[in-house]
Amino acid sequence: MRFLLIVFFFSTIVGHTQNSISLDACYEGLKANYPLAKQGAILEQQNTAELSAITSKTLPQFNLDAQATYQSEVTEVPIPNGDINSLNNDQYRTTLTANQLLYNGGRIKASQQLQNSSTQRKQQEVEVNLYQLKQRVNQLYFSILLIDDQLLLLNAEKEQLNSTLNEVKSGVKNGVLLPTSDKVIEAELLKITQQYKEATNTKSKLITSLSTLIGVTLNTETSFQKPFLSIVETKDLNRPELSLFNLKKQEIEQQQNLLSKAIAPAVNAFATGGLGNPGLNFLENDFSAYYIVGLKLNWNVFDWNGNKKQRQALNFSKELISNQEDVFRLNTNTSLHEQQKEIETLESNMAIDQQLISLQQEVVRTFDAQLKNGVITTSQYIIELTKLFEAENQFNQHKTQLELAKANYNTLKGDLN
Incomplete structure (x- = not known):
């Protein structure tokens, strides 16, 4: 039921956000659409079938047996002149036996509890595997955001150079600047075009990988929302692996419980109806019907402490899981x-990046004026302009890496909304 609600919830979101997607929506898509998620429903169906098979052991069990034999010798009664016919060498018997379990020390219930515990453990293993894929989603999502920032800067740099190119061409025409000054800018514009295509191709590959992972159709036109994350400070972890460790211990405890029930006696009622030649009266040489009813006790009163040793061995398994x-x-x-240290380092780097950008902006403004007056060459101007965009790109890169570090921190902690 929970799985179906997740699918419905996510399909509703995706229906309205195909052209825009968030990090949380990617998490939901991973949980709803990744093939591994389907195992949850399969495990539930398997558990229902297993429980039904266990419950069937409490119902009457029927066995039909039939046999026909030929014996080389038959029983004879050594009474001289007795009026007792010898048995036939060919004999026939058909029986239907019903067995009803009356008591077995709670083994059926213990088996059901173990089956439920085993299913819960398997389902949690699926949750753990899905959760571990979230770091892969983080890496892809923030790599796409990083390229988006890079593309924006390339466009801005292109616009700046185009604007400068017009002024330089005017300066060349008027004889203020060298004849080849505009060619230097045009060459730089070609480099930007090349970088833009490379970044676009890389983004397309990342989007394809993310789309495949979360099961949602995405393309280069999709808008990826920038998350602004905060670190939730909690003392303990909230990872699904911890629940898995607990469920493994509980499964072992259920195994121990079942072993403890195995040494209890089992009592069955049985009834057998048959038709045979001979019947129960083996002196009657003819087909006759008969029946037998009774109780049967089965109890292994001494097993050389094998059961106890098995339970003790399971205690070591619990200790291994605790370890x-x-x-x-x-x-x-x-x-x-x-991860915390990386967050602190990135925050420190961003503060320095802002100072560098501010200083480089002043340098570019100065060089821009000098270029227009023919004091410096176009190459000198482009070098300083490139430094400015590199500083801005570095700042955006650190900003995106900071959000990725926060996302990874929260994923490690288990504090995801």
């Missing part, structure tokens, strides 16, 4: 610390 959880927490907290 795996400790390792996971340690590694994740280490990664969180590294």
Whole structure:
């Protein structure tokens, strides 16, 4: 039911946002459309079938047997002149037996609990695998945003150079600037065109990968919304892997519970109806019907502590899982610390980037005036203009990387909305 609600919710969103998509919508698309997500419904159906098979053991069990035999010898009664006919060498028997479980120490219920626990563990494994793909979504999404910023800067640089080119051509025509000054700018414009095509091709590849991953049709016209994330400071992790560790322990506990029930006695009622020649009276040499009813007790009273040792071995399995959880927490907290340091470094770099941009803007303004007056060459101007756009590109790159670092931090922490 929960899976269907997610699919419905996401399909509603996508229906209105095909031309615009957010990071959260990509997360929902991953969870709803990635092929791995379908395993949840399959596991639920499998669990229903398994539980039905276990429950059927509480219902009467019927066995039909039939046999025809020929014996080289038959039982004879050693009474001289007795009026007892010898049995036939060919004998026939057909029986229908019904067995009804009356008591087995709770093994059926324990088996059902183990089956439910196993299914929950498998479903959580699917959740874990899907969650781990979110970092891949982060990388693709923010790489696309980074290229978008790069394309905007290339367009801005192109506009700036085109504007300067007109002024330079006027200066060349009037003899103020050297005849080849405009050619330098035109060459730079060709480089920008080349960079723009390369960036566009890279963006197209990234969009195709993201579209395939989340199951949503995207193209280069799709607008990718910029998220502005904040880090949620919590003391503990909220990762699905932690739930998986707990479910694994619970499954082991259910296995131990089932083993403890296995040493209890089992009591069955049975009824057998048959037709045979001979019947129960083996001295009657003819077909006759008969029946047998009774109770049957089955109890392994001594198993050399095999059951107990199996339960003890499962305790070690629980300890191994606890150790795996400790390792996971340690590694994740280490990664969180590294991610936090990266966030602090990027924030510091962005402050420096803004200072560099401000200083370089002053330099470009000065060189622009000098170029128009023929004091400097076009090449000198382009060098400083390129430095300005490189500084702006560096700032945008750090800004996008900062949001990616925050997204990865929240993904590591498990604090995703």
